[in-house]
Amino acid sequence: MSLQFKKIIVAIFAVAFTAAVIIVGIIEKERAKPEKAAVAYADEATKACIRCHDEKHVAVDWSRQWEQSRHAQKGIGCMACHEAKDGDPDLWLHEGYKVATVPSPQDCKSCHEQQFKEFTESHHAKATQFIGSLDNILGEIAEGGPAANLGCKQCHGSTVQIRRTGDPKTDGLPLPGSWPNTGIGRVNPDGSLGTCTACHTRHMFSKQQAREPRTCGRCHMGPDHPQIEIYEESKHGIMFAAWREKMHLDADEWIVGKTYTAAPTCATCHMAATPTMKSTHDVGARISWTLRPLFSKRLENWEEKRQRMKNVCLECHAKTWVDNYFVMFDDAVELWNTKFAKPANDIMEKLKAAGKITPTPFDDPIEWTFYELWHHEGRRARHGASMMGPDFTQWHGFYEVAKHFYTKFLPEAEKLLPGVTSGINELPEHAWRKGLTKEQIQQMLDFYQSRYQQRVQ
Amino acid sequence: MAAPKPIPGWLRFLRERVPVNVEVFEELSKEPIPHHMKNWWYCLGGTPLMLLAIQVLTGILLTFYYRPSPDEAYNSVRMITEEIPFGWWIRSVHHWAANLMVLAVGLHMIRVFFTGAYRKPRELNWMVGVGLLFTTLGFAFTGYALVYDQLSYWAATVGTNVAEHFPLLGPWLAKLLRGGETVNPTTLTRFFLFHVGAMPTLVAILLGLHIFLLRIHGVMELEAPEEVQQTPLTVEEDREGKKRFDPNRFIAFFPDHVTTELLVGMFLLTLLTMLAVVFPAHLGPPANPDETPLHIKPEWYFFPVFRWLKLVPLWLAMTGLTAGGFALLLWPFIDGAIRHRRPGSELGTAIGALAAITLLVFTVWEALATH
Numbered sequence: 053m054s055l056q057f058k059k060i061i062v063a064i065f066a067v068a069f070t071a072a073v074i075i076v077g078i079i080e081k082e083r084a085k086p087e088k089a090a091v092a093y094a095d096e097a098t099k100a101c102i103r104c105h106d107e108k109h110v111a112v113d114w115s116r117q118w119e120q121s122r123h124a125q126k127g128i129g130c131m132a133c134h135e136a137k138d139g140d141p142d143l144w145l146h147e148g149y150k151v152a153t154v155p156s157p158q159d160c161k162s163c164h165e166q167q168f169k170e171f172t173e174s175h176h177a178k179a180t181q182f183i184g185s186l187d188n189i190l191g192e193i194a195e196g197g198p199a200a201n202l203g204c205k206q207c208h209g210s211t212v213q214i215r216r217t218g219d220p221k222t223d224g225l226p227l228p229g230s231w232p233n234t235g236i237g238r239v240n241p242d243g244s245l246g247t248c249t250a251c252h253t254r255h256m257f258s259k260q261q262a263r264e265p266r267t268c269g270r271c272h273m274g275p276d277h278p279q280i281e282i283y284e285e286s287k288h289g290i291m292f293a294a295w296r297e298k299m300h301l302d303a304d305e306w307i308v309g310k311t312y313t314a315a316p317t318c319a320t321c322h323m324a325a326t327p328t329m330k331s332t333h334d335v336g337a338r339i340s341w342t343l344r345p346l347f348s349k350r351l352e353n354w355e356e357k358r359q360r361m362k363n364v365c366l367e368c369h370a371k372t373w374v375d376n377y378f379v380m381f382d383d384a385v386e387l388w389n390t391k392f393a394k395p396a397n398d399i400m401e402k403l404k405a406a407g408k409i410t411p412t413p414f415d416d417p418i419e420w421t422f423y424e425l426w427h428h429e430g431r432r433a434r435h436g437a438s439m440m441g442p443d444f445t446q447w448h449g450f451y452e453v454a455k456h457f458y459t460k461f462l463p464e465a466e467k468l469l470p471g472v473t474s475g476i477n478e479l480p481e482h483a484w485r486k487g488l489t490k491e492q493i494q495q496m497l498d499f500y501q502s503r504y505q506q507r508v509q
Numbered sequence: 510m511a512a513p514k515p516i517p518g519w520l521r522f523l524r525e526r527v528p529v530n531v532e533v534f535e536e537l538s539k540e541p542i543p544h545h546m547k548n549w550w551y552c553l554g555g556t557p558l559m560l561l562a563i564q565v566l567t568g569i570l571l572t573f574y575y576r577p578s579p580d581e582a583y584n585s586v587r588m589i590t591e592e593i594p595f596g597w598w599i600r601s602v603h604h605w606a607a608n609l610m611v612l613a614v615g616l617h618m619i620r621v622f623f624t625g626a627y628r629k630p631r632e633l634n635w636m637v638g639v640g641l642l643f644t645t646l647g648f649a650f651t652g653y654a655l656v657y658d659q660l661s662y663w664a665a666t667v668g669t670n671v672a673e674h675f676p677l678l679g680p681w682l683a684k685l686l687r688g689g690e691t692v693n694p695t696t697l698t699r700f701f702l703f704h705v706g707a708m709p710t711l712v713a714i715l716l717g718l719h720i721f722l723l724r725i726h727g728v729m730e731l732e733a734p735e736e737v738q739q740t741p742l743t744v745e746e747d748r749e750g751k752k753r754f755d756p757n758r759f760i761a762f763f764p765d766h767v768t769t770e771l772l773v774g775m776f777l778l779t780l781l782t783m784l785a786v787v788f789p790a791h792l793g794p795p796a797n798p799d800e801t802p803l804h805i806k807p808e809w810y811f812f813p814v815f816r817w818l819k820l821v822p823l824w825l826a827m828t829g830l831t832a833g834g835f836a837l838l839l840w841p842f843i844d845g846a847i848r849h850r851r852p853g854s855e856l857g858t859a860i861g862a863l864a865a866i867t868l869l870v871f872t873v874w875e876a877l878a879t880h
Contacts, residue, residue, distance in 0.1 A: 058768045065775030072782035076598050079786065084594065298800055313803060327879075 098129030144224030156240035179237025207271035209235025282441035291315035577701035601785030632841035662796030813871035
């Protein structure tokens with residue numbers, strides 16, 4: 053390379069460097085400008101909504117919450133979800149705008165299609181289908197409608213009713229009784245199911261909040277499905293409480309083993325991503341048993357679902373640990389099914405056949421006993437076993453089941469129809485009640501050992 | 510005989526007050542260097558020098574605002590990055606120049622190694638060069654720790670823990686670095702003083718020695734026979750007693766090579782600024798001694814060492830590293846011994862190639878590894 057040529061290149065680089073420094077100067081000038089507002093972009097309609105609500109001081113905090121949301125940063129304003137078209141069932145003419153009063157997953161779908169699809173296929177979306185169940189008869193009839201509106205339906209979801217009386221001022225507003233409601237399986241005016249705000253509370257719509265166990269605990273608690281209490285009792289919950297600042301709940305991409313390792317939350321096991329598995333909004337995608345009904349059943353494709361759950365477990369536990377745990381869990385569920393659910397159900401069938409109880413639910417005391425046996429105590433035992441909560445498996449679970457089965461349910465049944473429980477003591481699981489010899493005790497212990505891999509003292 | 514050219518007034522003023530022989534400077538600036546240096550890529554030795562100049566300049570500017578205490582360090586770096594005018598640029602240029610420095614020193618060493626430029630009489634200069642390499646890595650390690658974000662803090666922790674396992678001197682070395690049994694508030698102050706005081710002094714001494722030895726040996730001629738290599742300055746005197754050199758074998762340091770260096774310098778300035786604009790230096794969450802990050806990874810230039818530490822037991826890894834360091838330092842003599850026993854053997858080149866490939870494979874391996 054000649055000296056002359058080198059000089060030309062030096063000159064070219066001198067120009068390039070000058071240009072680069074000018075770019076630096078421009079960037080610096082931009083940076084020096086006063087800090088931009090937190091709201092990256094708000095369209096005219098959104099600005100109008102905020103201004104008017106502020107001036108009239110009506111529901112002002114929603115806009116403050118929205119301003120802190122990811123939606124605000126991305127310029128997703130009010131009308132992205134609240135815009136109604138002519139003919140929409142929840143169309144409300146409001147201050148010159150056509151406002152949809154009840155945004156639904158159908159609105160969220162326009163940006164979050166995958167989540168919509170997964171959620172719609174999930175058990176959550178079908179939560180209002182408890183209508184017609186024993187629970188609903190209990191809530192709506194035995195207890196009364198208003199109790200169900202603010203009780204059962206706040207979790208399960210209502211069927212939202214819209215006012216249509218011909219008054220343009222109020223037409224399109226939801227009716228009391230059916231709304232306010234953020235139940236997970238809500239039936240919306242547009243026909244869609246569920247509400248995303250059940251977990252991603254409006255108007256922040258935060259991922260961080262949805263990852264909090266407390267969010268699930270709003271509904272998954274209490275005597276019949278105390279998952280949040282079980283979680284808090286479990287090692288998982290203890291770890292979460294101790295190390296929550298290490299959970300990075302606000303991370304954009306939240307992957308166990310990558311973003312955090314401190315503890316799993318409800319979302320970790322049932323929904324969130326692992327290094328080898330995508331996240332899902334179908335909360336049942338990793339659940340292999342149904343633990344709610346009288347008889348627990350393995351769900352469709354349960355092996356596949358079990359594998360998915362194991363995928364999460366294996367992030368922290370070794371294979372033997374995981375496999376052994378699931379054997380123990382399955383045994384506990386089978387124990388419930390065979391030892392208590394089936395004999396109790398058989399007795400109830402016999403009482404019905406003999407006309408000792410009426411077809412009307414909850415009008416006979418034994419129906420309450422039976423209901424609590426499986427719906428409260430039996431579920432607690434199974435849920436406790438499913439989430440590694442020892443006390444819920446034992447004292448709040450199988451202990452209560454056994455106590456009420458032997459000391460309440462059987463005597464009540466026997467009183468209604470003498471002899472109806474006589475077969476119970478012949479079943480090997482219940483044979484101990486006859487009084488046992490040493491050999492029989494050993495035989496019993498062997499039976500439990502071989503069937504449930506558990507020792508009975 | 511023509512009358513001598515009149516000397517400008519300002520020059521006369523200077524000459525009267527600084528009475529030195531200008532011809533000596535002219536002579537020095539026209540240092541003959543081998544013809545192959547005409548190619549612009551023979552500038553890898555000068556590149557680290559220019560990068561060092563950039564580091565000194567940007568480093569001084571950063572020191573205006575940096576506060577070396579655990580309570581203030583992170584915030585001062587954040588302030589430099591976010592609030593001080595052009596702070597982000599200066600910090601990013603410093604960051605990128607550090608990376609390029611390691612790269613340039615590495616490439617320079619590879620060039621010197623495979624052209625055999627460390628051979629007699631240049632063995633000592635190779636050793637000084639190895640000293641400069643270690644100092645450069647020391648600069649990089651201490652500088653990275655000063656940022657005091659999570660990765661920076663934990664890199665210092667891991668680094669000093671590793672240092673503790675060096676044979677014999679390990680515990681002493683770790684204590685010297687940390688100022689205690691574990692990383693503590695004193696550590697940051699020490700790292701700062703190493704970075705801006707001790708290491709620059711060491712570099713100045715080693716660099717002075719490096720250039721001094723280079724000048725007295727001259728640059729090795731690529732194609733010349735070995736005996737010429739050992740007496741490289743082929744300077745002849747002309748009839749007027751002026752020293753001349755063979756233009757077919759040599760070119761002048763000035764302006765030929767200086768222009769090449771200028772070319773590289775301008776390129777580096779442009780490149781560094783563009784890198785600073787496109788990939789500005791990152792600042793992670795502040796250091797938290799109670800929370801170990803999920804995945805600790807050092808900067809890329811420590812990847813091979815990190816991979817090696819993961820591959821073999823710690824004692825073996827550290828013994829290996831120490832042995833490797835000594836082998837590198839004493840390589841000219843090892844190579845000499847090999848060539849003495851087996852003249853014409855390419856064993857030295859093969860060892861070098863194997864080492865370079867291993868370093869490369871380990872680097873890529875570690876870069877791709879998630880754990």
